[in-house]
Amino acid sequence: MVSTEHERWGMITPAPPEERDDLDPWWDRFPWWAVMLGSIIVLFGYYTFFVESYNDAWHFIKPGIQVTVRITLWAFLISMIIGLIVGFGRVSRNPILRNLSRTYVEFIRGVPTLPMLFFIAFVIVPTVAPWFGLTNKDITKEWRGIAGLALVYGGYIAEVVRGGIQSVEHGQMEAGRSLGLSYGLTMRSVVLPQAIRNVLPPLANDFIAMLKDSSLLSLLAINEITQLSKLYVNTSFRPRETYVVLTFTYIVMVVALSLVLHRFERWMSRDKVGAR
Amino acid sequence: MTIISLTGIHKWFGDSVHALRGIDLDVAAGEVVVIIGPSGSGKSTVLRCMNMLEKPTTGSVFFDGMTLTDKGTDINFARTEMGMVFQSFNLFPHLSVGQNITLAQRKVRGRSKAEARSMTERQLARVGIPEKIDAYPRQLSGGQQQRVAIARSLAMEPKVMLFDEPTSALDPEMIKEVLDVMLHLASEGMTMVVVTHEMGFARAAADRVVFVDEGMIVEQGDPDEVFDNPKNDRTRDFFDKIL
Numbered sequence: 200m201v202s203t204e205h206e207r208w209g210m211i212t213p214a215p216p217e218e219r220d221d222l223d224p225w226w227d228r229f230p231w232w233a234v235m236l237g238s239i240i241v242l243f244g245y246y247t248f249f250v251e252s253y254n255d256a257w258h259f260i261k262p263g264i265q266v267t268v269r270i271t272l273w274a275f276l277i278s279m280i281i282g283l284i285v286g287f288g289r290v291s292r293n294p295i296l297r298n299l300s301r302t303y304v305e306f307i308r309g310v311p312t313l314p315m316l317f318f319i320a321f322v323i324v325p326t327v328a329p330w331f332g333l334t335n336k337d338i339t340k341e342w343r344g345i346a347g348l349a350l351v352y353g354g355y356i357a358e359v360v361r362g363g364i365q366s367v368e369h370g371q372m373e374a375g376r377s378l379g380l381s382y383g384l385t386m387r388s389v390v391l392p393q394a395i396r397n398v399l400p401p402l403a404n405d406f407i408a409m410l411k412d413s414s415l416l417s418l419l420a421i422n423e424i425t426q427l428s429k430l431y432v433n434t435s436f437r438p439r440e441t442y443v444v445l446t447f448t449y450i451v452m453v454v455a456l457s458l459v460l461h462r463f464e465r466w467m468s469r470d471k472v473g474a475r
Numbered sequence: 476m477t478i479i480s481l482t483g484i485h486k487w488f489g490d491s492v493h494a495l496r497g498i499d500l501d502v503a504a505g506e507v508v509v510i511i512g513p514s515g516s517g518k519s520t521v522l523r524c525m526n527m528l529e530k531p532t533t534g535s536v537f538f539d540g541m542t543l544t545d546k547g548t549d550i551n552f553a554r555t556e557m558g559m560v561f562q563s564f565n566l567f568p569h570l571s572v573g574q575n576i577t578l579a580q581r582k583v584r585g586r587s588k589a590e591a592r593s594m595t596e597r598q599l600a601r602v603g604i605p606e607k608i609d610a611y612p613r614q615l616s617g618g619q620q621q622r623v624a625i626a627r628s629l630a631m632e633p634k635v636m637l638f639d640e641p642t643s644a645l646d647p648e649m650i651k652e653v654l655d656v657m658l659h660l661a662s663e664g665m666t667m668v669v670v671t672h673e674m675g676f677a678r679a680a681a682d683r684v685v686f687v688d689e690g691m692i693v694e695q696g697d698p699d700e701v702f703d704n705p706k707n708d709r710t711r712d713f714f715d716k717i718l
Contacts, residue, residue: 373528374565374624378579378631379555388578392569 240454243447246440256441259431260448263424267452270341270423271410274348278409279402281353286360292382300357307354313415316347320419323350344416352409359405363398364390396468403460407453414449424448477537478504478635478666479525484534486520486690494520495531496690502635507667509677509698512687513713518670521687522639525668526557539634555583558628562640564620566612566627572599573608576627584631591630598626602656618649622656629660636660638669674718678702686710 216222246253288300307315320343325335367390375385417426428445432438479502486495494517502508512518523529524536527543527550536543541553567575573595580591599605602622604615612620621641628636638657642650654676661667661680671677677684678698685695686707694707705711 368563368565370561370563370565371567374559374561374567375579376551377526377528377554377557377559378627379551379583380579381551384582388582389567393567396569 236454240447240450243443243450247444247447250440252437253440253444256428256431256435256437256444260424260427260441260444263422263427264448264452266341266421267410267413267423270345270348270413270416270421271406274345274352274413275406275409277345277349278352278356278405281349282356282360285353285357286364289357289361290364304354304357307351312351312412313418315351316344316415316419319347319350320344340419340421344413344419344421347419348409348413348416352405352412356402356405359398359401360394362401363394366397367393399464399467403457403464406460407456410452410456411449476504477501478539479668480535480537481521481524481531482535482537484521484524484531484536486517486524486529487532494690495524498524498534498687498690498692500685500692502666502668504634504666505664506682507661507665507669507680508683508685509681510668510670510685510687511672511674511677511713512693516688517690518687519639520690522637522668522670525635525637526554526559528559551583555579555631556633557635557637558625558631558633559637560621560624560628560639560641562643564612564617564624564644566620566624568612570611571608572610572612572615572623575612575623576630579627580630594630595626598630599623601629601659602626603652616649617645618652621645621649621653625653625656625660635666635668638667638671640670640672642671642673672717674702686713688713 213219217225222228247257248254285300285303288296289304291297291300310318320340324338324343324346328335328338371389371393372382372385375389376382380388413423414425416423417429420426424445428441432441435441479500481498481500484495484498485493487493498517498521500508500521510518510521520529524531525538527536531544534544538553539556541548543550543553566572567578570578573592576595576598577591580586580594581588584591586594596605596608599608602625604619604622607615607619607623612623615623625636625641641657642653645653650673654673657667657669657676658680667680669676669681681698683695684698684701686693686701686705686709688709694701694705694710701710702714705714
């Protein structure tokens with residue numbers, strides 16, 4: 200008498216991976232890159248914390264970390280708000296909103312990031328500030344930089360939002376509408392919940408790209424880590440030590456942020472019933 | 476009593492495609508009308524004009540005392556009275572089967588949680604898969620998904636059901652389970668307009684077969700009459716190709 204499904208159908212359970220010859224060998228599948236990247240980080244970390252000339256540079260740069268983080272967080276928050284508004288404008292049925300949004304996006308995308316940051320900091324901000332009863336001097340360099348990053352990334356995130364909405368099949372909208380749901384209700388209950396999942400990976404990319412691009416604000420003389428590094432090199436004449444420490448600082452921040460965002464993404468896409 | 480009436484419908488897509496060229500079609504309450512025709516003939520467009528998913532370029536659509544082509548008509552209300560089933564099911568993949576069926580009942584019909592839930596259970600039983608209420612669409616076969624889509628429409632208690640090639644995306648072994656549900660609906664007296672290539676279904680369930688070609692109604696009548704004794708050359712030609 201046969202007892203299990205496997206025996207009944209003459210099946211065998213797969214052997215453990217090391218005994219299987221239809222798989223690539225373990226050394227082919229092993230993530231060597233992670234080991235090597237980790238080694239580089241550990242090596243740079245060793246220099247940064249345990250070699251005195253490097254450690255001096257670290258102490259000079261360290262206060263800039265909170266500036267970099269602060270700039271990135273504010274700029275990302277604001278660019279998300281801009282991106283959502285403009286992104287919805289891009290897919291709006293209202294031609295005025297649609298055209299205004301398109302103008303914004305194409306203008307931002309038509310200029311490289313660095314000149315755009317200068318343009319925002321030195322043209323847009325001084326022009327707009329008086330409308331809110333502020334003088335040019337009321338707005339700090341740091342906030343000009345944040346405004347620059349936020350406006351630039353707002354344009355990119357708007358495209359991500361538009362792509363997310365448009366990636367949801369048109370049949371979903373039709374199904375909602377044919378059940379008598381209004382356009383807005385279908386958007387909210389049917390299209391957007393699906394769009395959010397599609398949008399998370401590219402948003403995470405933009406968040407990381409923004410952390411890296413915050414270094415451009417050194418050219419606005421904002422005391423984030425890249426600017427502090429340049430200052431330290433100018434006085435200490437130790438470019439090697441300084442830029443090893445700066446590189447170490449960035450890669451630790453970027454890797455940490457990627458890991459956090461990856462976890463968040465998994466948590467957001469979690470399903471009550473297994474993988475998709 | 477006529478419940479749907481299309482009069483003088485023309486539909487242009489852009490400036491070059493004249494998809495419908497003067498469609499006049501009345502559907503009586505309780506009637507089962509099957510629309511057939513070659514692909515690209517405009518048969519799906521006729522159906523989609525009935526609930527205004529496609530706006531006719533000219534002509535009028537009347538439904539249950541409302542003129543849907545009038546700007547002032549509450550199209551959302553009209554659509555709650557007119558269920559639609561799509562070729563590609565269009566279930567909401569982020570919602571469970573139960574939530575799929577409950578959503579519009581709650582938000583449009585304004586039913587309480589308990590009312591909606593019991594209606595959902597009833598309709599799932601009607602299409603033969605009550606045990607799937609907590610499953611997600613991707614866990615179901617195509618045939619089951621389409622039956623959920625039918626239940627989702629039925630839960631609104633519509634006066635008319637529109638079917639747009641409901642079995643065309645299904646694997647052969649799943650077509651029958653969907654057609655059986657539709658046959659059952661027809662026998663209960665539901666008003667149905669069905670675009671399909673299933674001639675067996677048309678013969679068994681239709682009160683009237685409408686043959687559409689090149690955006691016009693070429694021939695219509697009793698199914699046995701149209702199938703066995705087509706009067707129009709184009710109808711005959713179509714049957715020669717498919718039967």
